[in-house]
Amino acid sequence: MQNIIEVKDLRKEFKSHSSRSGLKGAFRDLLTRNYKVIPAVNDISFTVTKGEMVGYIGENGAGKSTSIKMLTGILNPTSGSVIVNGMNPHKEREKFVRTIGVVFGQRSNLWWDIAVQESFRLLKKVYNVPDDVYKDHMNHVIESLDIAPLLDKPVRKLSLGQRMRCELAAALLHNPPLLFLDEPTIGLDVLVKLKIREFLKEMNKKYETTVLLTTHDLTDIEALCERVVMLDEGKIIYDGKLAKLRSNWGEGKQIEFQFADIHVKKETLDPLLADLDAAWTPGNQKNVWIANVRNDEHIISEVIGRVVASNKITDLKVHEISIEDIIRNIYEEGIING
Incomplete structure (x- = not known):
């Protein structure tokens, strides 16, 4: 398969001024300044093949935007190599930009007043x-x-959803082989999101358009991408199939109980699960609690039976563990290279 993106040991460092304390320190800063070097992207390597739709995810400050700017030629790397569409994005910028489309959720490619x-x-x-x-x-x-x-x-008279659809059209006007999407559905309603997702799937199928998608809306990732690249503190901590991510760390169920008693406490619920591989987390209302359990029908039945037998329940739902929860657990537990 042809590689559209090839990144090898990519690194970007920024200098940060460190101020000395006190009046004496302020005077010393006038003469000489202290700097410390901060690696925003820390020696990452990955490839993306033609026709892939890849989710590029991470928390704020993980290095996503910095690496995207290097991939699009906006920033020059401190070290390492970047080859996109067979070119160095920074050194061959004029030729390179004709081969990509870019949609930044907070910036516009369209002229505001026309x-x-x-x-x-x-x-x-x-x-x-x-x-x-x-x-x-x-x-x-x-x-x-x-x-x-x-x-x-x-453009200034368009709603956010209308503008983002027009931005996407503008980015694909020259039918580029590679599309960078940075938060393309931020702030959009569900119907507009669905329309954009369906359109991206169609373009990928018809033209084999390669897509690198950066977003905090993980439902976009689930709808569009089979593969995810996850960053944390400038390093790649996971690069692989979304399905594997779910199977490795999402083999569980969430049983959501809505209790008639709004004063029900975790302390009174814990004994019900004491001998089971399960744990309670609070829901989005005072009388809602969620039992996180293994995907075992006997355990699920036992949890439901015990809770219903000892409490009056007004509603009950069983959910798959969401991709948001899986990724949160990976960050909290420090799982590397799953």
């Missing part, structure tokens, strides 16, 4: 897209994202 279609026409000239190719491709994109009624409107 109609959306005028922004599209300007980008068409920037990317030198032939008229016939532009017409065929963009007709499909506009129809799929349902943005035809928005083309005559200035």
Whole structure:
């Protein structure tokens, strides 16, 4: 398989000024400054093959944005190598940017005061897209994202959901082989998210568009990506199948009990699970508690039987452990290279 992204021992360091304490220290800082070097990305290596949709995840400060900026040529690495679409993104920037699409949830590729279609026409000239190719491709994109009624409107008059659909269309106007998405669905309602996800799946299937998706909305990852790369403190702590992540650390169930008594306490519930491989966590309401248990039908039945026998229950639900919980557990337990 052809590698679209090849990252080897990639590192990015930043200098941070460290102030001395007190008045004397302030005067010394005027003459000489203390600096410390902080590695934002710490010798990471990975590859992405053509047609993959990869979730690139991590907590705030994990190094996601810094590494994405190096992959797109915005930042120059301190050391290591980056090859994207067969090019060095920083050294061959002008040629390189014609081969990628980028959507940043907090930044716009569109001109604020002109109609959306005028922004599209300007980008068409920037990317030198032939008229016939532009017409065929963009007709499909506009129809799929349902943005035809928005083309005559200035970008500033669009809602967030409308603008993000137009941003996605703009990023794919030249039909690039690689698409970077940084929080593309942030703040969007469920229907808009679904439309964007379906569109991305369609583009990936039709054109084998490779997608690197950075998001805190893990439902996007579950809907689109089979593989995830997880960062923590600038290092990759997991690179593999999402299904393996779930099978290794998500082989459990969550039994959600809603009690009639709003004053029920963990202390009174703990003895019910004392001899079982299970533990209680609070739910989203005072009278809701969640029993986290192994995926064993005998244990699940026993937990439900004991709780119902000793308490009045108004509602009961059994859930798979969510991917959010799995990832939270990985960070909390410090699991490396699963």
